[in-house]
Amino acid sequence: MRVPTSWLREYADLPADLSTAALADRLTMLDLKLEEIIEAGAGLSGPIVVGRVLSAEPEPQKNGKTINWCSVDVGPDHGVDGGPRGIVCGAHNFGPGDLVVVALPGSVLPGDFAIAARKTYGHVSDGMICSGAELGTAGDPDGIIVLPADSAEPGTDAVALLGLRDDVLDLEVNPDRAYALSMRGVARDAAIGFDVAFHDPADVTLPETEAASYPVVVEDPVACPVFVTRTVRGLDPTRPTPRWMVRRLELAGMRPISLAVDITNYVMLELGQPIHGYDASRLQGPIVVRRAAPGEKVTTLDDQVRDLSTEDLLITDDSGPIGLAGVMGGATTELGPDTTDVVIEAAHFDAPTIARTARLQRLSSEASRRFERGADPELPLRASQRVAELLVELGGAVADEGVTVVGRPPARKQITLASDLPERIAGLPIEAETAVVALEANGCAVELSDDLLTVVAPSWRPDLTDPYDVVEEVLRHVGYDQVPSVLPPAPAGRGLTPLQRRRRRVGQVMAGAGYVEVTTFPFAGPADFDRLGLAPDDVRRDQVLLENPLSAEEPGLTTTLMTGVLRALALNVGRGHDDVSIFETARVYLPEQDQPDAPIPGVDARPSDDEIAALDAALPAQPYHLAVAVTGRRERAGWWGEGRRATWGDAVEAFRTVAGSLHLELEVSSGDVGAPWHPGRTAVLSLDGTVVGHAGELHPRVCRAYGLPPRAVAGEIDLSALLAASPEIGPRPDFSTFPVAKEDVALVVDASVPSADVAAALVEGGGDLLESVRLFDVYTGDPVPDGSKSLAFALRLRAGDRTLTEAEAAQARDAAVARAAELTGAVQRA
Structure with missing residues (x-):
């Protein structure tokens, strides 16, 4: 979130001498982490003033270009002997009487572009009439900035008039802090941080009427609990967006488009409530909020035709889908250059629904970023009123009296906690009254009774759900820097457990045998099993699927380390390494039939023994495996000999060495065990008659699938089985002193x-x-x-x-x- 400090100061009475760095430091302590301070207009210096064009005489040139020889009044303090200056300009979107921005000799524009009087086209140009691009801001699309008539006197400082110089805070907003994606939210935190007055821009006068505006039908009230429409008519589509609004949008990182669209974006940045405007003449029938039907499509504002899922929430009318709810509007009803009547939509949407749609459609927008983090459900009516007021004020429109409000905001969460909980958690004295003041400053309704705090979270804080969230809010107000750093006393160490010692010994033995350890992601998908050549009914394809996978191509946890180890081997071979010997020890995840669902215990107390047992029972089997993969020469050539290429026997020997270090003896036999091994070149590894692993040469198809050299070898063994069978290491055995x-x-x-x-x-x-x-x-x-x-x-x-x-x-x-x-x-x- 980019926050211009001049805009922020409108809503928080910050000290006049407060530096931007000090403001950023305090906001960081309030959990609004600073990414960067952007010094907009830092490249501007010198006299840059407002000038009035007295005359502009076109002069054709031999190169076919026509320039204007202009006489410009820049005020008595900046003129030549109090009179106008002569300036050459190649643009043609201005004329006599217009107010323009003039960079006088001695000024410097962005890009270290120094302005001086110089002779050109037969004249001495005593300055430069500036475009928006030359000043580092947006200007008229045709070139020169033309200011509204009588907006300033010649000689006025144009840098201050246009807000060209400003400090912008680029803040990193946590996923649960949607309120901070608005000037309103950041200003409230700034006011709390400096204990100054806060002026809420959402405090608007709401219309007192029971008349309805544009009709709305909500078929899914869970996904859309609130939907508000207002209608304004008679908008003058030729009116430009005021320069102060254009500048604020630019500093906040948004591109100005048109007055109506700019106003909706401005209010979204101001309040944090996404707004959408429809061209009323293009709507057909009532607005309907519903889920998508199979096979439906919508063309969004970015001119992309999108295939819809039945999980997607739509805005529709009689013509069909006209927008992806909470993500992006549709092209069929967008505001255009001839729009005069606007239907304003301000709604609240369920965060998981919008997040799912944005992810399915791979479409992240400013609106979806706010809704998926949890926007304020009580803002839609106020935001729609704010947009209507600005369209009336700036666009000459007339607002209809009616307002359509469908649904109501969800009830606010009530939380009860012991009044001394903040003190016990923080480890510093916090009076109950201090906690009440801190929570009320954050917008909470608080009641203190019988050593209990009853807190009702504000509508813009859906992340406040349990007592420890309340404690965090109190600490934000008190100051995290006040919490003492206390190192807890370390309990007496007992050393490594026998199991830990054995696991470490395995790694040491493998490293001593010349293998390099790798760590791979434990995720796999159908494509990985296809590369291994596993049959469709192979039990290793039965995965534990993730609710929220990092990649759609790897939706589950792996059942074999081969998926990751062979990828790592291929990566090393692809980087030019010919001789590679790697190993990995990690868990695999083996789902069981009829496995119970995991319970979700509360966070207000330690889970009971029964709850912990139920959680353990819901976990899949997670044995440790050991995998090796080798390609190229196992022994390098040199003066000592010709060297030797790796064979399946090297993988077998690696496992025998590990077993020997655990005082075990593996039984090795040949066998054809299928993918990913080469028939006839695979060893079956057994322990006390039970098969625990396989090692051998990879099938040629597997080598080709991974881009490996022919005859690469690999192996995988159940390390948990070896560790469980390994005897306890007792006293040193007696050694015979007699000869062998x-x-x-x-x-x-x-x-x-x-x-x-x-x-x-x-x-x-x-x-x-x-x-x-x-x-x-x-x-x-x-x-x-x-x-x-x-x-x-x-x-x-x-x-x-x-x-x-x-x-x-x-x-x-x-x-x-x-x-x-x-x-x-x-x-x-x-």
Whole structure:
């Protein structure tokens, strides 16, 4: 909201010596944050005065251009020996007798444009007759500013007359403070901040009549509780908007259009109530407020044909839709250059309805910004009267006596709280009487009785709904800077929980393995699942949908980390990184069947245990997952070797390393699990017989969908399951001081037998003496038969109380090999 300080001072008796910076600081302390102080007219200096054109003689030039050689009276204090000045001007929208703005030699215009007497077109031009653009303001569309006759004497300071120099506060308005999107609201806060008188521009004399104006039918009184119409006739459409109004609109950031439209915009800025004017001659039948029907369209004032949703609230007549209620009017009834009779609309609309329409239509307007934040429902009648008065005063119109008022404003909210609540919340002494004064200054009706405050919020403050909102209003008046900064005593620390320690260990292990952690948004949509190649009935497409998603393309919470991790991988590859290894630990959100709705507990007390239990029951399952994604070389080339490209085994090993750090052993087997994995190149990861994740090479279609190089690898595992199964870390285990016995075996098995199954069989057969099993070689070819493979394992055997004899080590080795032969058909190579 842009607030010209000269306009603000009309409604608040601010001290004359108050600086703009001090005003901005005080408003910031009242929750109206300053974005910028705009010094309008700062580029103007020197003598810029009103002049009267005495003569203007056209002189054609050889280049085809015609200039005017003018004699201009600029007053006795600025003339040449008290007489007129001669000025050359190329514009033609003025003539003898007109009042114009003259920049005299020595003045400087915006853009550091210095004015001096100079010879041009055979004359010495002793100044410049100015257009609006040259002064940094709007002027006549044809060029030179022509002032109303007898509006000033020659020699009058034009900068002050036209309000060219002013300070403008650009304020950031919170979403719940619609009242601050008006001069009325900001002036009220300024008056409160400096304890000065406030003059309410909404204090107008309302018409005393029961006669109706233009007929109105409201079919949805919830979305439109109040609708007011007034009619004025005989408007002179040729009358220009007064320059003071044009200047104020410009400083507030709005473009002047025509007198009638400018007046509606001016009153909106002044009071905060959006107004719309209809050309009465273009209306057909009564105005009807209703929801849109399927398939309806409307052409709005920006000449866009808009397809309507049944959620949209419309203004219609017998011809159909003539506007989007609270957002933008329609082109069929707009005020034009020949409009003489105007129907004024001033209505109040439900904030969620207008916000939804503005979002669906992707159309944010000055009106919708105010309605969706909660405009004052008691303003429509007063605002319509203010517009009618200005049209009569400035446009020569006559207002009909009748007024149509449909509906009534919603009842004001009543709030009860303990009188000492502001003091207890703020931590500084606040007497009950001080709270009453503060609330009454903000427009509240307050009653103090038996240590209770009963507060009725003003109509322009729909955000005041509970006792703590009232406390905030009291603190705004007292001053947030008066609230002491008290650091609460920190409780004795207990350190990290076992679960927190395990989660941190996972991140440390992944970083130590050469992976970089990424954090992605937990949102996904159908397009993400399509890129992953998920089938239409895949359970991972069943999402928890958001009520208010950041993007319509990602309406729900993700069920797999692959959606975000692969986007991050593609982003890095697109930025020119060839070798990327990333991981993410985050929650996924898995909806359950027949999940109950979440209750909404009150804010006046701590939720009960039953309410907390009901909230927990309404939450979807939110397990932590760990995902990795790798492309390019896993080991770089150098003097130490040729390097190695990443394979599906790297993703498997990452998860095995994590599991090992949690004192767990993953079971790895091959399997075809579908999208997004490549058939035959995917590992199934299990823990105690339960599948907890998958890792492998991505399907070529998935790589193409994400723009990844071929044979990129990835994996995802249920980290919550690993953390839950991880044993508590107890005292340091006892380590055997006796030497290890090393035995290597080579086993020939069928090519389809997973090496993990063979290793598991060796562990089972080796018994307590077998300390570890490691696969160190896989061989196919002569002399291994076709369809078979040779697996070489390093067995490490150790006893805790003695050195193993050669016979004991051989016995344990043979037992392990025998069990492998029994379970997998393995045959030991000679």
